[in-house]
Amino acid sequence: MKRFNIVGTDVPRTDAEAKARGTAIYTDDMKLPGMLYGKILRSPLPHALIRNIDISRAASLPGVKCVITGEDTPKIKYGNWRLFPETQDEYPLAVEKVRFIGDEVAAVAAIDNDTAEEALELIKVEYEELPGVFDVDSSILPAAPVIHDYCPSNISVNRKIKYGDIEKGFAEADYVREDTFTMQSVSHAYLEPCSALAQVDLDGRITLWTSTQVPYIIQCLLASTLNMRENDIRVIKPFVGGGFGGKMELRAWEFCAAFIAKKTGRPVKFTLSREEEFLTGRRRHPMKIRSRVGFKKDGTLVAKDLRIQLDGGAYNAMGPTATFLCGNFGAMLYRYPNYRFHGEHIYTNKPPASAMRGFGAPQSLYATEIQMNLAAEELGIDPIDIRLKNAQVSGDKIPDVATISSCGFIESIKAVADMSGWKEKRKNLKPGQGIGIGCYSFISGGVFNWFNTQYPFSAAEVRAFSDGTVHLLTMASDIGQGSDTVLKQILAEELGLNMGDIRITSADTSMTPQADLGSWGSRVTLMAGNAVIDAAKKIKERLFGALSARFNLNVIHEIECKNGRVQAVTRPDYGLTFGEAVALVQKANRGEPLVARGSYTPRGKGLVTPAFGFGAQVAEVEVDRQTGLVEVKQMWTAHDCGTVINPRSVEGQLAGSIQMGLGYALSEQFVMDGGKTLNTSFVDYKMPTAADMPPSQVVHVDTYEPEGPMGAKEAGEGLASPTAPAISDAVYHATGYRCMDLPVTPEKILEGMKKD
Amino acid sequence: MRLPKFEYFEPKTLEAALNLLTQNGNNAHLLAGGTDVLVKMRNGRLKPEAVIGLQGIEDLNGIHFDSGKGLAIGATAKLAEVASNPDVLKHYPALAFAAGVMANVQVRNMGTIAGNLCNAAPSAENAPPLMAMGAEVALANLQGDRRIALHQFFRGPGLTAMEHGEIMTAILVPFPVPKSGASYKRVSARCGVDIAAVCVSAWVALDGEVCKDVRIVLGAVAPTPMRAVGAESFMREQTWTQELIETAAAQAVQESKPISDVRASADYRKKMVAVLTLRALEQAYERAIKN
Known part of the structure; x- marks a missing residue:
């Protein structure tokens, strides 16, 4: 392992104290003089034409300052796939038609929240209800109601992948099985509901403070939907209380805050309630997965034919990316010499599904992992052994995708089997007790540019000062995952400084260098980290040149930044403090400050990602065979995220992933009645609490990713996938019930046990 | 939602509270801890004109x-x-x-x-x-x-x-009579913090191995918390055996009238009435013999 000073240590998080003390300012904490409070009127119907909207009574309610409907807006559609405008299917406020319960129809701004809410009740909307469709099977029938006129089939995206010779592969197989899996929809349930505050400045520019993962994308899409220029929009991301993929698109309230601020000249804030978040919020795609896999007798995979239908809800949202990625995830983790994928993104009259931690992987890998276990059992091979036989390794090439530059998957499987006492426990547990495995591979950021950015994927600016401090500016967004801390660590490491020497400004589109695609796809550490290193290296070149001149160094000397000094490696006495060296550079440039820009854009890295994370997880459960309730007794994880930059942060990602995986496996689901979400509070949306968390042990497998900053790659999303299959497999081991339709509920377990 | 306009009273004596309650008629509502009342007022299901807080008494x-x-x-x-x-x-x-x-x-x-x-x-x-x-x-x-x-x-x-x-x-x-014991059992989807999807309580009084008296109460399986009186009378004056409590549990299932909702299906609730009644009776018995 390469040795570092700051990287790899548990430096306290930059934001930890403010959050612990309650002094961190989130969007909804902000109040500006004269600020108005906004509320959104939402469709009560899943599918209807808007015949008329009468806002007169609402507009005349004392205290109401502005009421808008879709008719008042420029009526410009938006969506994150700018490269393919036909996929941009959403208006900020509904125009002529509503497509799900919760679709945004009108917005009110008033002097306080209560008045705004009262005004909503005074808006009269005449709807002509249309028949709705609520599942993928009905939606693709020829006679199904058409949800978007541009898309008569209701299938908005078709994605196909094919390599090898699928027919030949299956012909060579000794054992072929085909299974169908379904997964439920779950909520991001970030603890900070969405909030946005807009203000107009003297130039007419709009500043938007918003709880988002993607300030740059919001800037661009807000500009286009308002018919303004990009530079007329300034987006600032304050503290954000989690996103998990649910805050990575422009949303109606961001548009409405900006639009009404412009119209009234007063600041406007919208904050969603928890009920709104649950009733209408984005969610993880329910999927129907049909997977056919072929093996040799010895367990070697020869072919996979994967068909996935995504229930996208009423709009594309990030569904096209999920459709693309779930097909890639289907071909990751194991070696599939022959592979075929067909994914369809299908509209239904439900709240739109979108990106959510794992972005198609939790669903796709659930099918992969359960099917591996089914096959292992039929072939008489231990689940660990069948994985070892097929595991991807460093240097493997996934056709049309990428070459895997570093891979600690085999090491992860072996480590987790050791830690958990797999061989022993798999044989000797008591009835009701079980142990199961789940594995994952994930991307470290995407190389695709469907957003069609004209800028580098990530950028950094480093300003060095003669007082020994440096200022890092980056548009990378810390949404609670800790990127501010990690980027400071990387910069401190590269410049030989301490954390206390670094100041950071992040995620303000008017101040920080263009651009950054945001916090999603596990891209930030790798991409923004590389941009920071790029900028830091340019600073170092300037410092090294000045030092060389100052000490008249022979050109063959290596120079380093270390322990707050800039010095010749073999002659540290030829050296200066960092601040002195900066002063020297500045003097040599007649006062010009020492500033450098760095950037990172993945190039020549295939079609999907520059680097892959891997890992394996084992769960031990105890099932109450009378109630069907599952207690997860222990989780063991071994994973490969390359260099661990901040161990505590990585362990935090793991704990959060287990918490989400636990809910996905056992208790979380949106209970729907047609298009209506019935469980709209945390009482009935069963997200696990701290008290439900099982004990957990982890091993970080030691690898070094050549494409990553200081060897690092993703740690935040891959881990969201293995928990559900591991728990599900453990439940099977404990009870004989094999879950093909998540979640694993007590009722299904009791029913499944009965069949035996 | 805006809280409805109301006047808040905090009487210091029970008599004052009773007077306020009578004076304000149907428009008054009592408040002890407020964890239900205020939620209902916030979402508009309750619109009292007078709220009488009891905490000052x-x-x-x-x-x-x-x-x-x-x-x-x-x-x-x-x-x-x-x-x-x-x-x-x-x-x-x-x-x-x-x-x-x-x-x-x-x-x-x-x-x-x-x-x-x-x-x-x-x-x-x-x-x-x-x-x-x-x-x-x-x-x-x-x-x-x-x-x-x-x-x-x-x-x-x-x-x-x-x-x-x-x-x-x-x-x-009442003070527990000798050789009596009570228990409470519940199931919910989340183990840590959750509302019960089904709950059952049992109380038994023993005379040697004879079940002198018993009460079985089922929660969340009928419009109100309910006694399983049929199961109770089946057990009374009978010798305590595994078969006895299993039959009583099955009888309790017959008496329950659960619905299906977001928390559980009626079918699962019925199954849980059987399991929890049995477990509640077992624990009540354990406590009774030690008492």
Whole structure:
């Protein structure tokens, strides 16, 4: 392992104290003089034409300052796939038609929240209800109601992948099985509901403070939907209380805050309630997965034919990316010499599904992992052994995708089997007790540019000062995952400084260098980290040149930044403090400050990602065979995220992933009645609490990713996938019930046990 | 939503509270901990013009135990206080458990047993153990006091036997007779913090191996917390055997009338009535023989 000073240590998080003390300012904490409070009127119907909207009574309610409907807006559609405008299917406020319960129809701004809410009740909307469709099977029938006129089939995206010779592969197989899996929809349930505050400045520019993962994308899409220029929009991301993929698109309230601020000249804030978040919020795609896999007798995979239908809800949202990625995830983790994928993104009259931690992987890998276990059992091979036989390794090439530059998957499987006492426990547990495995591979950021950015994927600016401090500016967004801390660590490491020497400004589109695609796809550490290193290296070149001149160094000397000094490696006495060296550079440039820009854009890295994370997880459960309730007794994880930059942060990602995986496996689901979400509070949306968390042990497998900053790659999303299959497999081991339709509920377990 | 306009009173004596309640008629609502009332007011389901807070009345917040009279829980005693009271823990462990697992820490630190009962949710977690232990509630109005058995108190979801002008002043639980024991069992989807999808409480009094008396109370499987009277009478005066309690559990299932909702299906609830009744009876028996 390469040795570092700051990287790899548990430096306290930059934001930890403010959050612990309650002094961190989130969007909804902000109040500006004269600020108005906004509320959104939402469709009560899943599918209807808007015949008329009468806002007169609402507009005349004392205290109401502005009421808008879709008719008042420029009526410009938006969506994150700018490269393919036909996929941009959403208006900020509904125009002529509503497509799900919760679709945004009108917005009110008033002097306080209560008045705004009262005004909503005074808006009269005449709807002509249309028949709705609520599942993928009905939606693709020829006679199904058409949800978007541009898309008569209701299938908005078709994605196909094919390599090898699928027919030949299956012909060579000794054992072929085909299974169908379904997964439920779950909520991001970030603890900070969405909030946005807009203000107009003297130039007419709009500043938007918003709880988002993607300030740059919001800037661009807000500009286009308002018919303004990009530079007329300034987006600032304050503290954000989690996103998990649910805050990575422009949303109606961001548009409405900006639009009404412009119209009234007063600041406007919208904050969603928890009920709104649950009733209408984005969610993880329910999927129907049909997977056919072929093996040799010895367990070697020869072919996979994967068909996935995504229930996208009423709009594309990030569904096209999920459709693309779930097909890639289907071909990751194991070696599939022959592979075929067909994914369809299908509209239904439900709240739109979108990106959510794992972005198609939790669903796709659930099918992969359960099917591996089914096959292992039929072939008489231990689940660990069948994985070892097929595991991807460093240097493997996934056709049309990428070459895997570093891979600690085999090491992860072996480590987790050791830690958990797999061989022993798999044989000797008591009835009701079980142990199961789940594995994952994930991307470290995407190389695709469907957003069609004209800028580098990530950028950094480093300003060095003669007082020994440096200022890092980056548009990378810390949404609670800790990127501010990690980027400071990387910069401190590269410049030989301490954390206390670094100041950071992040995620303000008017101040920080263009651009950054945001916090999603596990891209930030790798991409923004590389941009920071790029900028830091340019600073170092300037410092090294000045030092060389100052000490008249022979050109063959290596120079380093270390322990707050800039010095010749073999002659540290030829050296200066960092601040002195900066002063020297500045003097040599007649006062010009020492500033450098760095950037990172993945190039020549295939079609999907520059680097892959891997890992394996084992769960031990105890099932109450009378109630069907599952207690997860222990989780063991071994994973490969390359260099661990901040161990505590990585362990935090793991704990959060287990918490989400636990809910996905056992208790979380949106209970729907047609298009209506019935469980709209945390009482009935069963997200696990701290008290439900099982004990957990982890091993970080030691690898070094050549494409990553200081060897690092993703740690935040891959881990969201293995928990559900591991728990599900453990439940099977404990009870004989094999879950093909998540979640694993007590009722299904009791029913499944009965069949035996 | 905007809270409806209301006047808030905080009387210092029960008499003052009763006067206010009578004067304000149907437009008045009592508030003990507020964890149900304020939520209902916030979402517009309750629009009282007068809210009468009971927390300022000193006599109402006590938890009194006496080995002769038993337990008296004042109307404003907090759930958390009941759950951690040494006498409750020692003599009424089933109640301590129910009060200590319901809702969450914040609600337990504000909410009260009396409020939980008066809210009359089918899933009210304190109702089954209290009914099983033969609790009564003390109701006062300007004319005087009356006592009513808790099993006659609930009339439907949100409906009780209380008449207008009455205040629940205390919950009275008899001292446990020798060789008696009570228990409380529940299931919910989340183990840590959750509302019960089904709950069952049992109380038994033994005479040697004979079940002298028994009460079985089911929660969240009918419009009100309900006694499984058929199962009870089946067990009374019978020798305690595994077969006896299994048959009683099956009988309790017959008596339950659950619905399907977001928390569980009717079918699963029925299955859980069987499992929990059996487990509740087993634990009540264990406690009885040690008592």
